[in-house]
Amino acid sequence: MLKINKQDALDYHSQSPAGKIEVVPTKPVSTQLDLALAYSPGVAEPCLAIAQNPDDVYKYTAKGNLVAVISNGTAVLGLGNIGPAASKPVMEGKGVLFKKFAGIDCFDIEIDATDPDEFIRIVKALEPTFGGINLEDIKAPECFRIETELRDKMNIPLMHDDQHGTAIISSAALLNGLEVVGKRIEDIKLVVSGAGAAAISCLRLYLALGLQLENVVVFDKDGVINASRTDLAPLQMHFATSRPVSTLAEAMEGADVFLGLSAANVLPAELLLKMADNPIVFALANPTPEIAYELALATRPDLIMATGRSDHPNQVNNVLGFPYIFRGALDVRATEINEAMKLAAVRALSDLAKEPVPDMVNRAYGDNTLAFGRTYLIPKPLDPRLITTVSPAVARAAMESGSARRNIEDWTAYEDELRGRLGVNQKLMNRITSAARANPKRVVFAEADNYKILKAAQILFDEGIAVPILLGNRKKLETIAQANNLDLHGCQIIDILEEDAKREEYANLLYQKRQRRGITLYEGRRLLRERNYYGSMMLETGEADAFITGLTKDYGKSIVPSLQVIGVEEGVKRVASMYIIQHKKGPFFFADTTVNIDPTAEEMVDIIGLTAEAVRFFDAEPRVAVISYSNFGSNPGELPDKARRATELAKKRYPELILDGEMQANTALNPDLLREQYPFSELAEKGGANTLIFPNVISGNIAYKVLQEIGGAEVIGPVLMGMRKPVHILQLGASVREIVNMASIAVVDAQQSQTNRGL
Numbered sequence: 001m002l003k004i005n006k007q008d009a010l011d012y013h014s015q016s017p018a019g020k021i022e023v024v025p026t027k028p029v030s031t032q033l034d035l036a037l038a039y040s041p042g043v044a045e046p047c048l049a050i051a052q053n054p055d056d057v058y059k060y061t062a063k064g065n066l067v068a069v070i071s072n073g074t075a076v077l078g079l080g081n082i083g084p085a086a087s088k089p090v091m092e093g094k095g096v097l098f099k100k101f102a103g104i105d106c107f108d109i110e111i112d113a114t115d116p117d118e119f120i121r122i123v124k125a126l127e128p129t130f131g132g133i134n135l136e137d138i139k140a141p142e143c144f145r146i147e148t149e150l151r152d153k154m155n156i157p158l159m160h161d162d163q164h165g166t167a168i169i170s171s172a173a174l175l176n177g178l179e180v181v182g183k184r185i186e187d188i189k190l191v192v193s194g195a196g197a198a199a200i201s202c203l204r205l206y207l208a209l210g211l212q213l214e215n216v217v218v219f220d221k222d223g224v225i226n227a228s229r230t231d232l233a234p235l236q237m238h239f240a241t242s243r244p245v246s247t248l249a250e251a252m253e254g255a256d257v258f259l260g261l262s263a264a265n266v267l268p269a270e271l272l273l274k275m276a277d278n279p280i281v282f283a284l285a286n287p288t289p290e291i292a293y294e295l296a297l298a299t300r301p302d303l304i305m306a307t308g309r310s311d312h313p314n315q316v317n318n319v320l321g322f323p324y325i326f327r328g329a330l331d332v333r334a335t336e337i338n339e340a341m342k343l344a345a346v347r348a349l350s351d352l353a354k355e356p357v358p359d360m361v362n363r364a365y366g367d368n369t370l371a372f373g374r375t376y377l378i379p380k381p382l383d384p385r386l387i388t389t390v391s392p393a394v395a396r397a398a399m400e401s402g403s404a405r406r407n408i409e410d411w412t413a414y415e416d417e418l419r420g421r422l423g424v425n426q427k428l429m430n431r432i433t434s435a436a437r438a439n440p441k442r443v444v445f446a447e448a449d450n451y452k453i454l455k456a457a458q459i460l461f462d463e464g465i466a467v468p469i470l471l472g473n474r475k476k477l478e479t480i481a482q483a484n485n486l487d488l489h490g491c492q493i494i495d496i497l498e499e500d501a502k503r504e505e506y507a508n509l510l511y512q513k514r515q516r517r518g519i520t521l522y523e524g525r526r527l528l529r530e531r532n533y534y535g536s537m538m539l540e541t542g543e544a545d546a547f548i549t550g551l552t553k554d555y556g557k558s559i560v561p562s563l564q565v566i567g568v569e570e571g572v573k574r575v576a577s578m579y580i581i582q583h584k585k586g587p588f589f590f591a592d593t594t595v596n597i598d599p600t601a602e603e604m605v606d607i608i609g610l611t612a613e614a615v616r617f618f619d620a621e622p623r624v625a626v627i628s629y630s631n632f633g634s635n636p637g638e639l640p641d642k643a644r645r646a647t648e649l650a651k652k653r654y655p656e657l658i659l660d661g662e663m664q665a666n667t668a669l670n671p672d673l674l675r676e677q678y679p680f681s682e683l684a685e686k687g688g689a690n691t692l693i694f695p696n697v698i699s700g701n702i703a704y705k706v707l708q709e710i711g712g713a714e715v716i717g718p719v720l721m722g723m724r725k726p727v728h729i730l731q732l733g734a735s736v737r738e739i740v741n742m743a744s745i746a747v748v749d750a751q752q753s754q755t756n757r758g759l
Contacts, residue, residue, distance in 0.1 A: 007485070013089055020092040021099075021106070026062070055405070057128075058333060062105060067132040067326055069094045070109045072119055075139035075162070075197075078286075084110035087137055094136055094161075102323035102387060103421030104330065106134075116142045120149050127154050131330045134322065135160040140197045141233030157329035157337045163201035165318035166261070168325070168342055169378060170282055170306070171205050172349035173314060174257065176377040177304045181278035183256060185210040189276070191251045193290055194262035195220035195236050202259060203239055205346070208339060217241045217251040221262075224251070249274065256280065260290035267291040269299040277302060284308045284316055304374050313375035320379060321345055324387055327418070328394030332404035337394075344397035348390045352379045360384070360619035364431035366438020366751070382430050388415045428580070428587055428618055429716065429741055436465045436747035441545035443743050443750075444538050446531040447552050448472035448493070454486050456739035461490035465740070466747050469544055471496060471531040496534045503528045506537040514564055532558060536565035539725050545754070546746035550729035551739070555594050559720070562727040572722040576607045577729075578614050579704045579717035586713070588669075589615050589622070589691040593700035594718045594729075604646035605653055608693055610721040612657055615691055617752070625668030625689035626650070626661025627699070632678060633662075639695045646693070658686055661693070665703070668692060716741050726750045 013019065028034050036042050046060035058064040073087035088110050095106030109126070113119045123133060123146075133156065135147060147160045159165075178185055190211065192199055195218050207213060218225045218239045224247075225232065225240050245251045248267075252258070252274045260267060260283040267290040272279065281296055283289035286308040293312045296305050306314035325345050329337055357370040357380075364382045379386060392411060398404040408414050443460070445453050448470035454477065457468035470477060470488070474495040481488050496503060507524035510533065519527070527533045531549075538544040539562075547566075550558040559575075568575055577594035580587055591611040592599065599607060608624060615622040626647045630640035643662030650659055660681045667673055674684035683689050694700030707713040716738070720728050726749040728742050 020089075021095050021108070058131075063129065063131045064330055064333065065103070066105050066107070066130050067098060067134055067330070068107050068109050068126060068130045069098070069134045069136055070111060070123055070126075071135070071137045072111050072113055073137065074114060074142070076137045081139065084112050091136060094134065097319055098134075098323055098326070100323075101319060102327040102391070104323065104326055114142075116146050116149075119146055120153070123150055124153050127156060130156060131333075132156055132326050133158040134326065136162065138162075138197075140200070141235065143197045144200070144233060144235050151336055155335045157326060157334045159322070159325070159337045160197065160201075161318060161322045163197045164205075164337075164342060165321045166198040166284065166316065167201040167205040168321045168345050169316045169318060169349065170202055170259070170284070171209060171346040172353070173282065173306050173316060173377040174206065174280070175209065175346070175350045176353055176372070177257075177280045177306075177374075180304065180372075180374055180377070181280070183278075186212060187215075188256035189215045189254060190217070190257045190259060191248070191255045192216065192218040192239075193248070193258070193260045193266055194218075195225060195232070195239075196261060198284075199259070199261040200235050200239070202261070205342060208343060209346070213239070214242075217243060217245055219248055219251070219262075258282065258290075260284055262290060264288035265290065265292075269295050272296060272300045272303065275300070278304065280304045280306075282306045282316065304377070306377065310381075314377045315381070316378070317381050319381050320349060320386065321390070324390035325394050327387065327421075328391035329398060331391065331406075331414070332395045332398045332408060333406045334398040334403045335405065336403050338398075338401055338403055340401040341394045341397045341403070344393040345390050348393035349378055352383070352385060352389045353377060355385075358383070358385070360431060363619070363748070364434040366435050382434060387418045387421075391418055428582070428620075429744070431619060432741075432748055433463070433465055433744045435751065436744045437463065439747075439751050440464055440466050441747045441750040442467045442469055442543075443546045443548060443746055444469040444471060444535045444544040446471050446535045446547070446549035449476050449480065450551060451480055451484055452734070452736050452739060453551060454481055454488065455484070455736045456743065457491050458486050458488060459736070459740050460743050466546075466743050468492070468743075469494060469538070471535055474498070494534075496529065496531060499534075503534070506534065506541075509537065509541070510565065517564070519564075527561070530561070532561040533565065536562045536727070539727065540565050545750040546726035546728070546743075548728050548730060548739075548743060548746055550732065551734055552732070554732060555718075555729055558729045559595070559727075562723065566727055567724050568722050569724050572610070573606055574603060575720060575722035576610050577718035577720050578611050579715055580618065580719065581704060581707055582714035582716060583707070583711070585669075587618075587620065587690070589618075589620070590700055590704050591691070591693055591721075592697060593694070593704050594697065595720075596697060598696045601642045601645035601649060604642070604693060604695070605649045608646070608650045608657075608659070609654060611691060611693060612654065614719055614721050617749075620690060622657065622691045623683060623686050623689045624650075624657060624659040624661075624691045624693060625663055625665075625683060626659070626693045626695075627665050627668060628662035628695055629664060631663050631667050632681075643695050646695075658682055660689075665692065716745075719745060726753055 029038050050056045069091045071087045071091055073084040074081045076082050076087045076090055091108035095108050098104040098106045111122055143160055150158055216239055227240050249271055252271045254276050256276045257280045262285055264285055283291050289307045296303055306316050308316055354372045361380055361383050362368045362370055370376050395408055399407055443466045447453055449472035460466040460468055468491040470491050470493045474493055477493055507528045510524040511521040535547045539547040575595055576592040578589055578591040579593050592607050612622040626643045628640045628643040640662050647661035660683045668689040671688040674681055704715055708715040726746050728746050730742055
C-alpha cells in the first residue's frame with residue numbers, strides 16, 4: 001500500500017506556484033492589437049453578438065469547455081465536515097483530473113453555505129459562466145435535495161459525482177459480473193452496507209437496470225433500514241425492507257451480491273459462506289475495504305470481488321466516468337445529465353471491458369492476461385479508448401433523449417477531436433510507471449551520496465516502482481537521510497570501498513573484457529574503485545537489472561564506463577539519446593540530443609532506426625522528420641545535404657517507417673503548412689511529425705532546452721538508446737521527479753530486455 005509522507009504532501013501543494021491549477025491565456029496577447037482585440041475596444045463585438053444571440057456564448061467564450069467543481073466542504077473524502085476552505089485542495093485535484101483525462105477546463109468553487117436553499121441559490125446564479133457543474137463532497141441527505149432542485153432549475157449538465165460516478169462505474173461492473181456467473185439482475189438478492197449518497201445512487205441506477213426492490217436489504221451504522229425507522233430521508237426510506245431480517249448475518253443468507261459503501265472491515269469473512277454460489281462482493285470503502293481482498297478470496301474461491309483500490313483487480317474508480325461523461329455532455333451542449341446518459345455510460349464501460357485489451361494497456365499494468373472475466377469486469381483507468389467510447393455514447397444518448405442543443409453529424413471526426421484534446425494527457429508516464437509497478441526491478445544508482453538520489457530512491461521504493469541499490473559512503477548516506485527525514489529501509493546500500501572481494505572479482509572480469517583494449521588488471525582494480533564502473537559491472541553480472549548515473553558528472557564521462565563494461569546491442573554501431581517532450585500538443589521525441597556531436601548521414605540513419613524503436617517502446621507510432629534549415633532543397637548547404645541524404649538512406653532501410661525530410665522544424669510540426677505547401681510529403685496526410693531527428697547535437701540540445709525553459713514543456717530524458725542492457729544517463733542536476741521518471745523508464749526497459757532474452 002502506497003505510503004504518503006505528510007511533509008511531502010504539504011510540499012507538493014505549497015511549492016511555487018501554490019496549489020495545482022492555473023489560468024493560461026489561449027490567445028496571443030503580445031501586441032497592442034492583441035490587447036485591443038482581447039479587451040477594449042474589440043471585446044465589445046462578441047459581447048454584442050452574445051446579447052443578440054445568447055447561444056453565441058459558446059462560440060466566443062470558453063463556456064463550452066468549462067466546468068465548475070463546487071463544494072461546501074461538508075463531506076470531504078473520509079475527513080467529514082471540514083469546511084469549504086479545507087476542501088479546496090480536493091476540488092483543485094478534481095479539476096486536474098478533468099483536464100488530464102478529458103481536456104476539460106475547471107474552476108473550483110468552495111461555497112460557505114450549509115443551508116441547502118442558500119447553496120442552491122448561489123450555484124444557480126453561476127449558470128451563465130459554466131458549461132457544466134460537478135457537485136462534490138456535500139453531505140447526505142442535503143445533497144439529494146440540492147442536486148434534484150438544481151437539475152430542475154438549471155439548463156446545463158450537472159452531476160453530484162460522489163453519487164452518480166460510483167453508481168455508473170459499479171453498475172458496469174455489476175452487469176459484467178452477473179454475465180460472467182450467468183445470473184440476471186432481475187433475479188439477484190442484494191445486501192448493501194451504507195446508506196449515504198453513493199449507496200442510494202447506486203441502488204437507484206441498479207433499479208433502472210432491472211434490480212427488483214423487494215430483493216434489496218440496506219444497512220447503515222444504526223442497523224437495517226425498515227419501515228420502523230424515523231431518522232432517515234425519504235430517498236433512503238424508499239429502500240426500507242419488509243423482510244423479517246435484523247442482522248447482517250440474516251440478510252447475507254442466500255445473497256447473490258454484497259455492496260459495501262460504508263467502513264473498513266465491517267463484513268466478517270464467515271458471512272461470505274452464507275451467500276449463494278458465485279457471489280459478487282463490491283467492497284468499496286477506501287482505502288480499507290469492508291473485507292480484505294485476500295481474505296475474501298481465501299474464504300470463497302468462487303467469489304468475484306471489486307474494491308476501490310488500484311492494487312486489486314476490478315477497481316471501481318470514478319475517473320472511469322466523470323471526465324468522459326461531462327466531455328460528451330459539453331460537446332452536445334446538453335441541458336442536463338439524465339438517466340439515459342448515465343445508462344449509456346454504463347453500457348459503454350460494460351461493452352469496452354469485453355473488447356480485446358490494447359498492448360499498451362497490458363504493458364502499463366504488466367499483465368498480458370487482461371481479458372473479460374472474473375478479474376477484469378471494467379476497463380482500466382489508463383485505457384486510452386475510454387474517451388472515444390464513453391464520451392460519444394453519452395453524447396448520442398443526450399441527442400436521442402432530447403437533452404442536446406447541438407448535434408454531432410460526423411462521429412469519426414468527433415473521435416479524432418477527442419483524441420486531439422488529450423495532447424500531452426495521453427498518459428505516457430502513467431503507463432510507464434504502472435508497468436514498472438507491475439514488476440519492479442533492481443536499479444543501481446552510482447551517485448547515491450546526493451539528496452536528490454536518496455529522495456527519489458525512497459519514492460521509488462514506497463510506490464513499488466523499483467528496488468533501489470545505492471552506491472556511496474554508508475555513513476554519508478545515513479547522515480543525509482537523517483538530516484532530511486528520509487526512510488531508506490527498503491534500499492540496499494553498498495559502500496564499494498568495503499567490498500574488497502567483489503571489487504577484485506569485477507576487476508578480473510573487466511580485465512578479461514578489455515585486456516586487448518588497453519586495460520590491465522592493475523588498471524581494472526583502480527577503475528573498480530569508481531562507482532560508475534562498479535554499478536556497470538553489477539548490471540553486467542546480473543546483480544542489478546538497470547543502472548543510472550549522470551546526476552553530478554557530464555554525459556561523456558558518465559557513459560564511458562558502461563560502454564566499456566556493457567557495450568551496445570548486437571547490430572548497433574553507436575548509441576544515441578532521445579528526449580521526450582511533454583507538451584500540450586505532444587508528446588514529441590527529439591534525437592540525437594546528447595551523444596553524437598556531428599553524425600554523418602549514414603550515422604543519422606542508425607539514429608533514426610534506434611529512435612523509431614524507442615518511440616514504439618513508449619506506445620507511440622513514430623512519424624519522423626529529419627530537421628534542417630531547409631525545406632526539401634529550398635536552401636543549399638552542408639547540413640541540408642546531409643539531412644537529405646540521411647532521409648534517402650533511411651527510407652531504403654526502413655520502408656515501413658513514416659518518414660520525410662529534409663525540412664524545417666515548424667514545417668514538420670505544422671500539418672496545415674505541410675498540406676498547403678508540401679502536400680507530396682507523407683507527413684502531410686499523417687498530421688505532421690512527432691519525432692524530430694536533428695543534424696547535430698548542437699541543434700537538438702538547444703531545441704529541447706529552449707522548450708524546457710521557456711516553452712512550458714516537461715522534458716523526460718535523455719533516454720539512452722542502443723545499449724545491450726538498461727543503462728540511462730541523467731541530465732546534469734536533474735530534479736527528483738526527473739530521476740523518478742528515468743528510473744521508471746529503466747525498470748520497464750529492464751522488463752522488456754529480460755523478456756527479449758527469455759528470462
